[in-house]
Amino acid sequence: xxxxGQQLRLHDMPPGDAGQxxxxxxxxxxxxxxxxxxxxxxxxxxxVEVAAGEFVAIIGQSGSGKTTLLHLLGLLDAxxxxxxxxxxxxxxxxxxxxxxxxxxxxxxxxxxxxxxxxELDAVENVLAPLYVRYGLFEWLRRRGEARQEAVALLERFxxxxxxxxxxxxxxxxxxxxxxxxxxLIARPQLLLADEPTGNLDAASGAGILETLxxxxxxxxxxxxxxTHDPAIAARAGRVIKLADGCVEESLTxxxxxxxxxxxxxxxxxxxxx
Amino acid sequence: MYKLLLCxxxxxxxxxxxxxxxxxxxxxATMIVVNAVMAGFSHEMQSRIHGILSxxxxxxxxxxxxxxxxxxMEEIRRAAGDDIAxxxxxxxxxxxxxxxxxxxxxxxxxxFIGIDAATHAAVSDFGDFLQHxxxxxxxxxxxxxxxxxxxxxxxxxxxxxxxALENAGWPHRRDRVEQExxxxxxxxxxxxxxxxxxxxxxxxxxxxxxxxVPPPADAPDFGDDDDSVAAAGPIDxxxxxxxxxxxxxxxxxxxxxxxxxxxxxxxxxxxxGVDRFLMLPGDDVKVTFPTAGTPPKAxxxxxxxxxxxxxKMSEYDSNFVFVPLEDLQRMRGMIEPETxxxxxxxxxxxxxxxxxxxTVRDTLRKAFPxxxxxVSTWRDKQGPLLSAVDMEMAVLNILLFLIVAVAGFxxxxxxxxxxxxxxxxIGILKAIGAGSSGIAGIFLGYGLALGLVGGGVxxxxxxxxxxxxxxxRQGVEWWTGQRVFDPSIYYFFNIPTIVDPFTISWIIxxxxxxxxxxxxxxxxxxxxxxxVEALRHE
Numbered sequence: 001x002x003x004x005g006q007q008l009r010l011h012d013m014p015p016g017d018a019g020q021x022x023x024x025x026x027x028x029x030x031x032x033x034x035x036x037x038x039x040x041x042x043x044x045x046x047x048v049e050v051a052a053g054e055f056v057a058i059i060g061q062s063g064s065g066k067t068t069l070l071h072l073l074g075l076l077d078a079x080x081x082x083x084x085x086x087x088x089x090x091x092x093x094x095x096x097x098x099x100x101x102x103x104x105x106x107x108x109x110x111x112x113x114x115x116x117x118x119e120l121d122a123v124e125n126v127l128a129p130l131y132v133r134y135g136l137f138e139w140l141r142r143r144g145e146a147r148q149e150a151v152a153l154l155e156r157f158x159x160x161x162x163x164x165x166x167x168x169x170x171x172x173x174x175x176x177x178x179x180x181x182x183x184l185i186a187r188p189q190l191l192l193a194d195e196p197t198g199n200l201d202a203a204s205g206a207g208i209l210e211t212l213x214x215x216x217x218x219x220x221x222x223x224x225x226x227t228h229d230p231a232i233a234a235r236a237g238r239v240i241k242l243a244d245g246c247v248e249e250s251l252t253x254x255x256x257x258x259x260x261x262x263x264x265x266x267x268x269x270x271x272x273x
Numbered sequence: 274m275y276k277l278l279l280c281x282x283x284x285x286x287x288x289x290x291x292x293x294x295x296x297x298x299x300x301x302a303t304m305i306v307v308n309a310v311m312a313g314f315s316h317e318m319q320s321r322i323h324g325i326l327s328x329x330x331x332x333x334x335x336x337x338x339x340x341x342x343x344x345x346m347e348e349i350r351r352a353a354g355d356d357i358a359x360x361x362x363x364x365x366x367x368x369x370x371x372x373x374x375x376x377x378x379x380x381x382x383x384x385f386i387g388i389d390a391a392t393h394a395a396v397s398d399f400g401d402f403l404q405h406x407x408x409x410x411x412x413x414x415x416x417x418x419x420x421x422x423x424x425x426x427x428x429x430x431x432x433x434x435x436x437a438l439e440n441a442g443w444p445h446r447r448d449r450v451e452q453e454x455x456x457x458x459x460x461x462x463x464x465x466x467x468x469x470x471x472x473x474x475x476x477x478x479x480x481x482x483x484x485x486v487p488p489p490a491d492a493p494d495f496g497d498d499d500d501s502v503a504a505a506g507p508i509d510x511x512x513x514x515x516x517x518x519x520x521x522x523x524x525x526x527x528x529x530x531x532x533x534x535x536x537x538x539x540x541x542x543x544x545x546g547v548d549r550f551l552m553l554p555g556d557d558v559k560v561t562f563p564t565a566g567t568p569p570k571a572x573x574x575x576x577x578x579x580x581x582x583x584x585k586m587s588e589y590d591s592n593f594v595f596v597p598l599e600d601l602q603r604m605r606g607m608i609e610p611e612t613x614x615x616x617x618x619x620x621x622x623x624x625x626x627x628x629x630x631x632t633v634r635d636t637l638r639k640a641f642p643x644x645x646x647x648v649s650t651w652r653d654k655q656g657p658l659l660s661a662v663d664m665e666m667a668v669l670n671i672l673l674f675l676i677v678a679v680a681g682f683x684x685x686x687x688x689x690x691x692x693x694x695x696x697x698x699i700g701i702l703k704a705i706g707a708g709s710s711g712i713a714g715i716f717l718g719y720g721l722a723l724g725l726v727g728g729g730v731x732x733x734x735x736x737x738x739x740x741x742x743x744x745x746r747q748g749v750e751w752w753t754g755q756r757v758f759d760p761s762i763y764y765f766f767n768i769p770t771i772v773d774p775f776t777i778s779w780i781i782x783x784x785x786x787x788x789x790x791x792x793x794x795x796x797x798x799x800x801x802x803x804x805v806e807a808l809r810h811e
Contacts (some may be wrong), residue, residue, distance in 0.1 A: 016666070030392060041801065051773075071805050074704070076703075076802075076804045076805050076808070077804070077805045096708070097708055100703075102706075102708020103704065103705065104705060105706070109704050109705070111808065115701045116701075117695065117701060117702075119279065119282035119286055120278075124278075128275065128702075129705045129706060131275035132275050132711070133706065170664070195600040225522050255577065
């Protein structure tokens, strides 16, 4: 049971040395994987900074380490070197229980293959982070309010008619929208998206991108999105290009200038890093 | 919260896991039934043994016994005080019981027990085991006019009938004498050779001393169906010492000293569960037993069967023969001619309500020299049997529990499969902030839920079988045509069961413990999964 009293209040903590404007900051992040005797250096000192309300795309070839970087930023994996700051507080060195709380309350995550729980229906999937957060009695007290919120989110994403469907009864685009709603139910500061359109056809992918852009623009949500597709990356406000475990370049785009949809069917068959 | 939800959802959607719990269910049900039946048997046996034996037996090592039981009883009362509720002296000697069935002499080895009719029923349930209702009230060694129970006491239910006992008592005795008379007259009219049987019958009537009559090879059947004609000669070596010397006895109106043999000596139960009687109340039998003194001499005497003793413990029913204490003392020469004080070789003691068996036994052991007297409780007397039953129960429980443990390995294997299948879900849960302990909690909770379901269903099944075991037995007997529970072996007609809530809770706790224990390893593995690797799992 996750104890509400144990929740980490990031704003209560003394601010670190990082600037207050950066929601997320990765400093000199390193990661290597060992397989047998050979060691693969995936990240060799990557610095990333995401300002509040920014929409950042991380782009790179397969194996460039972009997904690994996202995992490090989302505390799904521990870096071999470097530091991760969330709103000025170092989070990668926290004990695992507190890292769980950060993941649960501060960071929303969206994955390429949706990763919904097959035993739960759409609303329950959206509520999953709250299930994790609250103990039984806390949940029973809050469930009406929480459920309303989940339904509101799903309706906002046009899934009002799919509330009690199980994931396998939904299309890919619908599943991804449920996943985004799940990422947002905890009202995080930050959304990490790993190839959110990777498994979708052009139209659905465009819809998802539209949703993300809209969230960024109207709700001021900070988004970090990993993609291998420059056309999709062009929708972001800033593009960080990774190559061979290092940041190759970071350039600011005009955001909505590019039209991504035309390039969707031309993407390589194997996606992800 | 999510742990409960997911446990519930997994329970509802993973039927394969429930399949693994079926073995837990069956194991639990079997254990409950076996324990209930074993406890029932054990209790039934103990209560029978206890009913036959008094609480404490105070006995002499010597067959000749000790003198003056009244003094001993006083001493016992002085030593044990208020713990004593009742006492009765007895004399028990090994003996041989001979009776005639269709002209053939049958001899059985028995324990010949002299009891005080007035007080013996007070120290044990002896009276309850007799076949005549009046004898159950107050034992009398006089032959009854009739009215013996013609139905086996089957614990409140309808036991098999014993039609042979309808005519038992004086009517049977008179019929027999009448038929012997007719037979003799026929033989005389036909002028055939006087058969050895007739000589015996004559011997009965004339009270001669012919002991060496060989049994007839083809004695005619003139008895009732199975009821034999036991025309025992009144061969009485102590006749000279008896007051009725020279008295010509009329067997149709007079009886010898009454005895009560165990029903197992007098009858056997055939395959259909019907008792076939070799002798009946009213028949005469001979008993050969040792006299007191050294070396013991074997003496024989003739007795009249007046009732049967049926404790339903075949060991006792086919071994015990009860006789009036005073008669046995006199026949064995145990009464001091001058003072008239008799000897006995044991005193049966009944304890007051709430008195501790072992304490009183130890007190008495201290009060009397152990070289002369043995003091033992009824449990001591049947120690090997009772501990064998306990041992049997313990071994059975261990074996059956191993079955449940085997089921635990089934759960372990299936849980590992489920963890592998759910790897991605575990990754998702970790990504949205579930802790390792929470993940482990899901699977432990799942194991607990399966254990509770398995144990609960097992308990329901076990209790249902236990409570209906006799209906089930009848059903199986009807279906197969075979006797499942043979009363000729067990001497009871229903399978006795005792449901002990304490035993059941232990069984359930054990089963749930095994289910949870089997889920620990998979739960630990699930908790240790790395979120990134788990998410990557296809």
